[in-house]
Amino acid sequence: MVNQQRLGDVFRTLVQIDSISREEGPIAKRLEAIFESMGGEVVFDGAGPKVGGNTGNLIARFHGAETEVTPLLLNAHMDTVQPGKGVKIVFSDGIFSSDGTTVLGADDKSALAIIIETIQVLQENKLRHGPLEVVLTICEEIGLLGAKNLDYSLLKARHGYSLDASDTDGIVTRAPAANHIQFKIYGRDAHAGAAPEKGINAIQLAGRAISRMGLGRIDEQTTANIGRIEGGTATNIVPGLVTVAGEVRSHSPERLKDETRKIVRCFEEEISMYKEAFPSQDGLPRVETAVRSDFFVMQVPEDHRVVVLAQEAASRLGREMKTKTSGGGSDGNIFFEHGIVVGILGTGMKDMHTGRESIRLDDMVKCTELLLEIVQLHAKGV
Numbered sequence: 001m002v003n004q005q006r007l008g009d010v011f012r013t014l015v016q017i018d019s020i021s022r023e024e025g026p027i028a029k030r031l032e033a034i035f036e037s038m039g040g041e042v043v044f045d046g047a048g049p050k051v052g053g054n055t056g057n058l059i060a061r062f063h064g065a066e067t068e069v070t071p072l073l074l075n076a077h078m079d080t081v082q083p084g085k086g087v088k089i090v091f092s093d094g095i096f097s098s099d100g101t102t103v104l105g106a107d108d109k110s111a112l113a114i115i116i117e118t119i120q121v122l123q124e125n126k127l128r129h130g131p132l133e134v135v136l137t138i139c140e141e142i143g144l145l146g147a148k149n150l151d152y153s154l155l156k157a158r159h160g161y162s163l164d165a166s167d168t169d170g171i172v173t174r175a176p177a178a179n180h181i182q183f184k185i186y187g188r189d190a191h192a193g194a195a196p197e198k199g200i201n202a203i204q205l206a207g208r209a210i211s212r213m214g215l216g217r218i219d220e221q222t223t224a225n226i227g228r229i230e231g232g233t234a235t236n237i238v239p240g241l242v243t244v245a246g247e248v249r250s251h252s253p254e255r256l257k258d259e260t261r262k263i264v265r266c267f268e269e270e271i272s273m274y275k276e277a278f279p280s281q282d283g284l285p286r287v288e289t290a291v292r293s294d295f296f297v298m299q300v301p302e303d304h305r306v307v308v309l310a311q312e313a314a315s316r317l318g319r320e321m322k323t324k325t326s327g328g329g330s331d332g333n334i335f336f337e338h339g340i341v342v343g344i345l346g347t348g349m350k351d352m353h354t355g356r357e358s359i360r361l362d363d364m365v366k367c368t369e370l371l372l373e374i375v376q377l378h379a380k381g382v
């Protein structure tokens with residue numbers, strides 16, 4: 001029932017509309033027109049100005065004949081990472097890719113094309129479905145800003161699917177929580193040649209603290225990283241200030257807290273050891289710490305209806321659907337925080353965020369078939 005040619009054509013069209021984060025306006029307009037031509041009711045929320053972007057999140061509603069069942073959320077994001085402007089799409093051996101100078105944008109335009117094709121097939125075959133709430137976010141790639149600023153009063157659905165992963169035979173049910181941490185280490189600047197005794201080298205202090213940290217994969221549930229360091233002005237000046245930024249992620253909120261605290265303590269201990277060795281009057285060195293929760297954990301129970309529904313749909317297609325754990329956060333984390341449970345389905349996209357990004361048309365077809373089956377089972381109250 002899936003029209004491969006049409007699915008590929010819609011994907012091709014969407015890929016050729018630039019939509020890097022904060023500049024999703026043109027693709028949002030196109031999607032609005034597509035959904036309205038299919039009888040959808042489209043609204044935009046007010047998230048655009050809040051994130052400095054040129055459009056809000058798009059919400060399209062399709063009522064369906066089965067009005068008794070609870071609405072089903074279908075989510076994807078409209079933005080792509082950079083370099084993502086002027087994508088030259090290549091199709092060979094059934095695989096879409098870019099010419100290598102940009103990303104392809106299958107992340108997440110494959111999902112947009114799949115959702116559109118699913119609704120087309122439902123309509124032209126007069127397949128019964130329940131209320132569908134298509135929620136297309138902005139700025140997913142720059143910190144889930146669209147989902148974070150979404151007007152949740154516009155949503156009726158309390159469960160559904162996000163199409164934003166690779167494996168077409170998997171459903172992501174677990175994603176970690178993350179903390180973003182920033183440190184400012186204040187030493188004291190001084191002439192490096194004439195008066196180094198008067199200086200406190202902030203870079204050296206930071207270096208010592210970082211060298212004592214456990215980073216990388218801490219345990220099965222937890223990872224930590226220092227990803228940015230910035231400081232100093234010249235080789236002949238003892239640096240008085242350095243900024244260090246990093247993150248901790250964990251599937252366990254407890255472990256997230258512990259590991260974040262450990263990293264903070266490395267800086268604090270380094271500073272107090274220095275102060276004990278070299279007492280000073282001006283309170284230097286010192287550290288300013290800012291910990292911000294980036295997103296909360298997502299944990300969909302294995303027996304939740306979104307998992308059962310996807311597995312039942314897969315088995316009807318003679319396929320298996322494994323539950324999976326992701327190492328990254330997505331809009332799903334933010335929905336989860338707002339009491340909306342989504343399972344994350346794979347569209348077949350590969351090597352996302354690189355010039356090698358690609359997707360097989362066959363995999364997009366597979367994902368569409370699964371979604372079609374899910375929507376029809378949902379209409380029957382599964």
Ligand SMILES: [Zn+2]
Nearest residue numbers: 077107108164
């Ligand atoms: Zn994505």
